[in-house]
Amino acid sequence: MSWLxxxxxxxxxRKLVMSLTGLFLIIFLVVHLAGNFQLLADDGGLAFNAxxxxxxxxxxxxxTSYGLYAFILIHIIMSIAxxxxxxxxxxxxxxxxxxxxNSSFSSRNMGILGFIIFVFLVIHLxxxxxxMHWGAIQMDDAGNKDLYKVVSAAFSEWWYVAIYVLCMVGLxxxxxxxxxxAFQTLGVNHSKYTPFIKKLGIAYAILIPFxxxxxxxxxxxxx
Amino acid sequence: MKFKLxxxxxxxxxxxxxxxxxxxxxxxxxxxxxxxxxxLNEQLIDKDEDPVHFDHDCREGICGMCSMYINGEPHGPLxxxxxxxxxxxxxxxxETITIExxxxxxxxxxxxxxxxxxxxxRVIQAGGYISVNTGGTPDANEIPIPKTVADEAFDSATCxxxxxxxxxxxxxxxxxxxxxxxxxxxxxPQGQVERDERAxxxxxxxxxxxxxxxxxxxxxxxxxxxxxxxxxxxxxxxxYLGAKLSSGK
Ligand code: HEM
Ligand code: SF4
Ligand code: FES
Numbered sequence: 134m135s136w137l138x139x140x141x142x143x144x145x146x147r148k149l150v151m152s153l154t155g156l157f158l159i160i161f162l163v164v165h166l167a168g169n170f171q172l173l174a175d176d177g178g179l180a181f182n183a184x185x186x187x188x189x190x191x192x193x194x195x196x197t198s199y200g201l202y203a204f205i206l207i208h209i210i211m212s213i214a215x216x217x218x219x220x221x222x223x224x225x226x227x228x229x230x231x232x233x234x235n236s237s238f239s240s241r242n243m244g245i246l247g248f249i250i251f252v253f254l255v256i257h258l259x260x261x262x263x264x265m266h267w268g269a270i271q272m273d274d275a276g277n278k279d280l281y282k283v284v285s286a287a288f289s290e291w292w293y294v295a296i297y298v299l300c301m302v303g304l305x306x307x308x309x310x311x312x313x314x315a316f317q318t319l320g321v322n323h324s325k326y327t328p329f330i331k332k333l334g335i336a337y338a339i340l341i342p343f344x345x346x347x348x349x350x351x352x353x354x355x356x
Numbered sequence: 357m358k359f360k361l362x363x364x365x366x367x368x369x370x371x372x373x374x375x376x377x378x379x380x381x382x383x384x385x386x387x388x389x390x391x392x393x394x395x396l397n398e399q400l401i402d403k404d405e406d407p408v409h410f411d412h413d414c415r416e417g418i419c420g421m422c423s424m425y426i427n428g429e430p431h432g433p434l435x436x437x438x439x440x441x442x443x444x445x446x447x448x449x450x451e452t453i454t455i456e457x458x459x460x461x462x463x464x465x466x467x468x469x470x471x472x473x474x475x476x477x478r479v480i481q482a483g484g485y486i487s488v489n490t491g492g493t494p495d496a497n498e499i500p501i502p503k504t505v506a507d508e509a510f511d512s513a514t515c516x517x518x519x520x521x522x523x524x525x526x527x528x529x530x531x532x533x534x535x536x537x538x539x540x541x542x543x544x545p546q547g548q549v550e551r552d553e554r555a556x557x558x559x560x561x562x563x564x565x566x567x568x569x570x571x572x573x574x575x576x577x578x579x580x581x582x583x584x585x586x587x588x589x590x591x592x593x594x595x596y597l598g599a600k601l602s603s604g605k
Contacts, residue, residue: 140600144529144569145559145593215569219527222461222568228375229454231428232526235578241526243571314572320597322590 144218147211152318154208155311161201162341169348178281179273185265186277209251216244239310249303256296260287288349289356301346308338357383357444360452361396363408366465373465375454385445389432390415390422392444409468417441417581420518424469425456430520430579438518438581458519460528462565475565476517479534482561486541487549499545512539514582521576521584527568532576534562535592536584542595552599559596 140146168188171181188194232241239246264270265280273279287293312334316322321330358381366373380396387395390412397407413419422439426432432442447453457465462475513536521532538555541547547554570589577586 136600140597143559143596144531144563144567145596146600148569148593149597219529219568219571222528222566223459223526224461225459227425227428227456227459229428229456230526232575234429234433235524235575236526236573240571240573310572317572317586317590318570318593320590320594322587327587 147215147218148318150207150211151215152315154204154211155315157201157204158208159308159312159315159337162345166341166344169345172281172284172348173351177273178279178285179275179277181281181284182273182277182279183275185280189265205254209247212244212247237310239306240314243307243310246303246307249300250307253297253300253303285352285356288352291353294349294353297349298346301342304345305338305342308342309335312337357385357447357449359383359392359444359447359450362452362454363468364456365408365468366457368467369464383444385443387444388415388440389424389426389442389444390440409466409470411470412440415440418516420516420581423458423471423473423519423523425458425523427454430458430523431518431581435578436581436583438516438520441581458523460519460522460567462528462530462567463519463522471519473517473519475567476519476530476533478565479530479558479561480537482557483537483541483554484550484557486546488546501545505543509540509543512536512543512584512588515540515580515584516582518581520579520581522567524575524579525568525570526573526575527571529570529576530562530565530567531570531589531592532580532584532586534558535588538592538595539588542591551595552603555592555595555599556603559592 141150168181168184171184172178174180188198261280261284264283265278268283270278270280270283273281288297313327313331316327316330321327358379361378361380362375363378364373365376378396378400380392380399383392383395390410393408393410400407411421411423413421415422417438417440420438422431424431424439426439426442431437431439432446434442434446455469457463457469458471458473460471463471463473466472515533515536517533519533522528522530525532538558541554542551572586572589574586577584
């Protein structure tokens with residue numbers, strides 16, 4: 134094996150990959166959220182549709198999006214590899230474990246929380262991303278695909294909004310540990326910066342999923 | 357004091373093992389946890405039963421042998437101590453106490469509560485030697501080391517290799533132990549010559565022994581009798597990844 138594959142398949146190397154892909158996804162979510170806010174513009178979706186058109190046709194953004202698909206896949210595949218390795222490291226379990234005495238809920242359930250996000254991604258991509266790329270969508274007044282109509286139709290169903298909000302709660306918990314954990318994995322642990330990183334991580338983990346969840350709630354109430 | 361003890365009994369590594377419950381009366385609150393087991397064992401021997409096997413040596417909190425997973429935590433409920441330094445006053449009268457061995461693929465059970473921790477020795481051996489000059493005894497303070505650095509290296513060096521970090525971790529990861537051993541040398545001038553090689557080899561051995569990866573839950577550090585800090589793991593990650601990127605091989 135070469136030194137690179139050697140490194141990336143070590144326990145520390147695998148965590149490095151989790152950390153870098155996770156941090157990329159954290160940046161991506163901010164960009165995605167900024168775009169979503171255009172759903173709330175009072176123009177029948179024209180601004181949002183124009184934005185969706187731009188995001189699916191601009192060559193730089195298209196290239197970045199292939200990176201994004203790859204990173205999500207790598208994050209998921211690596212998490213499965215890690216969960217399996219970690220399970221194998223303790224073939225016989227304890228009869229009693231007092232996890233809450235020494236660690237946070239999120240940190241002990243990253244796999245389950247990640248799985249909730251995965252289920253969300255499947256629904257989300259099927260309903261919006263797939264429709265935008267390959268579905269039969271009507272055109273809006275400006276001649277762009279009317280993705281807004283697809284989204285607002287979905288968000289007029291209470292159960293769809295409920296699933297969306299619940300998944301955002303899962304994301305919040307995943308990130309409440311993941312954000313600061315990613316820095317620790319990269320080796321960034323310093324008495325000057327770590328307390329700030331931890332606070333920033335908690336703020337991010339509350340604010341971003343909350344803002345994501347707010348949009349479908351507002352659209353449901355307006356529908 | 358009176359206790360109901362639910363103890364893991366396992367004849368040998370091949371045996372499946374299982375819990376057995378014992379009632380123990382007349383325990384003094386000032387007894388250490390191991391002394392309490394001693395009392396139980398004397399009663400078992402009197403009844404011609406096999407006593408409970410467990411590891412111990414110094415009984416003063418410095419050797420790291422006394423591995424017991426008590427009521428869901430390594431070394432029991434008290435922070436910053438090993439099982440031999442845990443006293444029965446930390447429990448309430450009449451309580452049921454569950455006692456299990458460390459659970460990890462890399463720590464096979466030898467008998468009852470005793471596990472084989474030689475995987476830790478192999479990780480240390482993989483780190484190899486450090487190069488020093490032979491000849492006369494060096495003068496004290498010949499090598500200048502800032503006090504803060506010496507203190508930090510010493511903090512890492514207080515790890516007694518007990519394995520509570522592995523026992524506490526949901527992934528049975530040995531990262532706290534290995535990172536303490538890598539840190540204590542990487543911070544000091546004496547450890548510089550083999551610094552990169554040491555990090556690469558010790559991590560490789562850690563992986564080969566079948567320990568899990570780190571999820572940064574912090575359970576290890578919270579349960580560590582010596583309070584080894586998580587910043588050691590961050591340092592190990594830097595040392596290992598830096599070595600991999602820059603070393604000759
Ligand atoms: C399909 C969905 C996902 C799955 C299955 C998943 C799974 C996981 C798992 C199992 C871990 C813990 C790995 C370990 O420490 O052993 C983890 C860590 C992490 N995840 Fe996810 N995740 C998903 C989506 C996301 C998303 C959308 C983000 C960001 C927006 C994200 C950010 C992170 C971060 C930052 C970490 C911490 C990395 C570290 O500790 O170094 N994950 N993920
Ligand atoms: S790091 Fe702490 S818990 Fe782990 S072996 Fe060393 S002393 Fe024991
Ligand atoms: S017997 Fe030595 S630390 Fe407990």
